[in-house]
Amino acid sequence: MLKKFLNSFSVFQLVIIALMAGLGVATKPIIVPLAHMITGPLYIPGGVIAGGFYMMWLVMGAGLVKKRGAATLIAMVQAIMMVSLGIYGTHGIVSFFTYIIPGLAVDFVFVFFSDPTKAIPCFLAGIAANISGTFLVNIVFFRLPLIPLILSLSSASLSGGLGGLISYSVIKQFEKFDILD
Numbered sequence: 001m002l003k004k005f006l007n008s009f010s011v012f013q014l015v016i017i018a019l020m021a022g023l024g025v026a027t028k029p030i031i032v033p034l035a036h037m038i039t040g041p042l043y044i045p046g047g048v049i050a051g052g053f054y055m056m057w058l059v060m061g062a063g064l065v066k067k068r069g070a071a072t073l074i075a076m077v078q079a080i081m082m083v084s085l086g087i088y089g090t091h092g093i094v095s096f097f098t099y100i101i102p103g104l105a106v107d108f109v110f111v112f113f114s115d116p117t118k119a120i121p122c123f124l125a126g127i128a129a130n131i132s133g134t135f136l137v138n139i140v141f142f143r144l145p146l147i148p149l150i151l152s153l154s155s156a157s158l159s160g161g162l163g164g165l166i167s168y169s170v171i172k173q174f175e176k177f178d179i180l181d
Contacts, residue, residue, distance in 0.1 A: 005069060013065045020061030021077035025085075028054045039155075045142060048134050048152045051102075052159025053166075055129040058106045060167035062125070063117045064180060068107060071125075075103025098136050102129035117175065119168045126164020130156040 009017070028050070035050035062071035079099035083092070105128040113121040134156035138144055144152060174180055 009065070009067060009070075009073075013067065013070070016064050017061055017070060017074050018077060020057045020064075021074045021081065024054050024057035024074070024078050025081050027057070042151075043148065044152055044155055045134075045137070047137060048130075048156045049159045051130040051133050051156060052126060052161070052163035054163075055102055055106075055133065055160060056126060056163030056167045058103050058129050059122050059125045059164050060170055062106055062110060063122060063167060063171040064174060066116060068111070071106035071110070071129075072100065072103040075100045075106075078103075094140055098133060098140065101136050102133040105129050105132040117168070117171050119165065122164040122168035122171070123161050124164065126160040126162070126167065127157045128160070130160025130163065 006014075031050040031053050032046050035048075035053075036046035039046045039049050058071045058074050061074045076099075079096045082095045082099060086092075106125040109125040109128045110116040110121060116122070116125070131153055134152055138149055138152065
């Protein structure tokens with residue numbers, strides 16, 4: 001079944017998937033400390049704001065590949081990289097779940113839209129990815145009380161939506177110049 005799923009992607013699409021996964025992992029250690037400067041004084045976990053900007057690679061990859069399951073595959077590659085490298089987080093094997101669930105959320109949102117390269121689907125996919133990641137990390141690690149959790153999820157939806165809109169603008173530029181065809 002996995003082989004059949006992977007065979008549905010071209011080599012070029014798999015390269016895009018690997019590139020998006022690598023960019024997501026590479027940008028996380030740059031973005032998170034910057035977000036901590038903003039979220040630290042507010043007692044909001046830094047990943048809430050930063051997540052929207054490293055989750056955008058899931059949305060962007062799914063929009064560029066335009067196949068179901070692309071975001072989940074990107075998330076799986078990221079999870080494997082994070083678990084095997086073990087240098088960007090202290091979550092250990094739980095990273096597998098905290099990375100894969102946002103990819104599933106992006107693919108779930110794109111199921112409801114015929115064209116995932118429009119602004120609304122990208123916006124909603126970014127929100128879904130960041131909220132699902134934030135909520136899962138909260139359940140596993142932080143266990144915030146209700147009011148801080150609502151504040152965190154609200155911040156996650158804002159940054160996730162912005163990340164989705166950034167993804168949309170990049171996808172449109174690729175389409176405008178016919179780079180992927």
